[in-house]
Amino acid sequence: MVIVVGAGLAGLVCALELQKQNIPCLLLESSARLGGRVGSLDQDHFKLDLGFQVLLDSYSTIFQYCRLDDLQPRYFDSGGIVWNFGKRFRFRSRPPDLSVLTTKAFSWTDKLRLALISAGLLCRSDHQILAQDDPVTVADYIAKFSAAAIEGFFRPFFGGVLLDNDLQSSSVLFRYYFKKFLIGRALIPAKGMQEIPEQLSRRIDQNRIRLQSEVISLRVKDARVREIELSTGELLSCEHLVLACSEPVSVKLLRGQANSQSNVERGGQASLSGPQVRPARRVSVMYWSSNVSLYPDKLLVLMAGRKRLIRHFVQITNVSPELAPDGVHLISATILGEPDRPGLVDDAESEICEVFPRARGKLEFLRSIQIPYGVPLQPPGRLFGELFRKPYQNVWLAGDQISYASTEGVARSGAAVAHDIARTF
Numbered sequence: 001m002v003i004v005v006g007a008g009l010a011g012l013v014c015a016l017e018l019q020k021q022n023i024p025c026l027l028l029e030s031s032a033r034l035g036g037r038v039g040s041l042d043q044d045h046f047k048l049d050l051g052f053q054v055l056l057d058s059y060s061t062i063f064q065y066c067r068l069d070d071l072q073p074r075y076f077d078s079g080g081i082v083w084n085f086g087k088r089f090r091f092r093s094r095p096p097d098l099s100v101l102t103t104k105a106f107s108w109t110d111k112l113r114l115a116l117i118s119a120g121l122l123c124r125s126d127h128q129i130l131a132q133d134d135p136v137t138v139a140d141y142i143a144k145f146s147a148a149a150i151e152g153f154f155r156p157f158f159g160g161v162l163l164d165n166d167l168q169s170s171s172v173l174f175r176y177y178f179k180k181f182l183i184g185r186a187l188i189p190a191k192g193m194q195e196i197p198e199q200l201s202r203r204i205d206q207n208r209i210r211l212q213s214e215v216i217s218l219r220v221k222d223a224r225v226r227e228i229e230l231s232t233g234e235l236l237s238c239e240h241l242v243l244a245c246s247e248p249v250s251v252k253l254l255r256g257q258a259n260s261q262s263n264v265e266r267g268g269q270a271s272l273s274g275p276q277v278r279p280a281r282r283v284s285v286m287y288w289s290s291n292v293s294l295y296p297d298k299l300l301v302l303m304a305g306r307k308r309l310i311r312h313f314v315q316i317t318n319v320s321p322e323l324a325p326d327g328v329h330l331i332s333a334t335i336l337g338e339p340d341r342p343g344l345v346d347d348a349e350s351e352i353c354e355v356f357p358r359a360r361g362k363l364e365f366l367r368s369i370q371i372p373y374g375v376p377l378q379p380p381g382r383l384f385g386e387l388f389r390k391p392y393q394n395v396w397l398a399g400d401q402i403s404y405a406s407t408e409g410v411a412r413s414g415a416a417v418a419h420d421i422a423r424t425f
């Protein structure tokens, strides 16, 4: 029996692939909901995603496990609306509208640079792009662009993608996402991101999934994890164990195990004091409803400048009207880093009203969702967690602790682990 810990996308894809390979497995999830960091909640007939997230139709692995059509994809237009302190630039980057060529959001030199970067990336495979973890941050990589392009487009857009306002993440990620956006389109499932884990789980034998089953410790003998213990005290034996939980949980389970007296007595390894948990990027999302439409486009509004509270916002019902009751508009704003504080909602609202004065007095606050563990820091040279891939012979890691933090990256890691395990049978 293979036990998979964590029913985020990595764990779900792993369990699905194990099932395909006819390998018995059990997927254990501590919470009452599938999907981990990908999900939605219902409130007063609105669907609110747990953080603004999109899928890209240029991803490949995730679509080997869930069918794009079944998600009822609702597409964004490629482009953006830049709000640069009183000036608004709207551009699209796909035919028939190629206003990205004429927009004043970028200088002609910026446009030439963008064309050169695009041409270079189109010649390289994802594997080639991801394999080259050079020591350059995103901020350094884009430093030659004009200040208007950096502050008006790159920081709000890629800061939002990487949840990194300072753009200190590895430039590998910039190149990877830039190419994915170049060749693909961003989409959300009509009924919210929760549809992705739900669709994955519907393909898994329901007897193989247990919710509200938190793994609290591992029992090791002869350098193999033999049993896991649930918070209820139940012990389950395993031949292989996949940790598809987040990095802090894996490190805690492994380190707790390594350092426990009983493990040492049982002949387990005690060498896991090394791996350090990468700090996480905090993010929050705020939702408002409005009876008045702020704008008609299926575009993200990018807030220029480093010190903006809102990194970007979107009238998400322009993309998927299904997320709100008929005729009502739903607005979602992404805020990086900032912990909750009194006055935060009012401050965010006034930034939206600065861009669209018609929103004044019309926004009805629905909810703020705080996500303390958004993604792990992914600086140059430490794109992935500190490697302890094989802490025990039969323990495997999946998710954004060993892959780049994206739905595609974690799906790929879950599938790869299942294939590796299949090879041992």
Ligand SMILES: Cc1cc2nc3c(=O)[nH]c(=O)nc-3n(C[C@H](O)[C@H](O)[C@H](O)COP(=O)(O)OP(=O)(O)OC[C@H]3O[C@@H](n4cnc5c(N)ncnc54)[C@H](O)[C@@H]3O)c2cc1C
Binding pocket: 005, 006, 007, 008, 009, 010, 011, 028, 029, 030, 031, 034, 035, 036, 037, 038, 050, 051, 052, 053, 054, 055, 161, 213, 214, 215, 216, 244, 245, 246, 249, 283, 371, 373, 374, 375, 398, 399, 400, 401, 404, 405, 406, 407, 408, 410
């Ligand atoms: C706000 C936000 C926006 C994002 N935007 C995008 C985007 O636009 N595009 C993109 O591709 N990626 C995006 N990402 C990144 C992507 O969502 C994550 O990298 C990915 O979902 C992580 O999946 P995972 O399976 O590795 O981990 P998780 O989703 O964290 O899953 C781990 C699971 O393990 C469970 N668990 C933890 N401890 C235990 C335990 N002891 N026992 C049992 N179960 C346990 C958890 O409850 C959880 O369900 C975004 C992330 C956030 C937070």
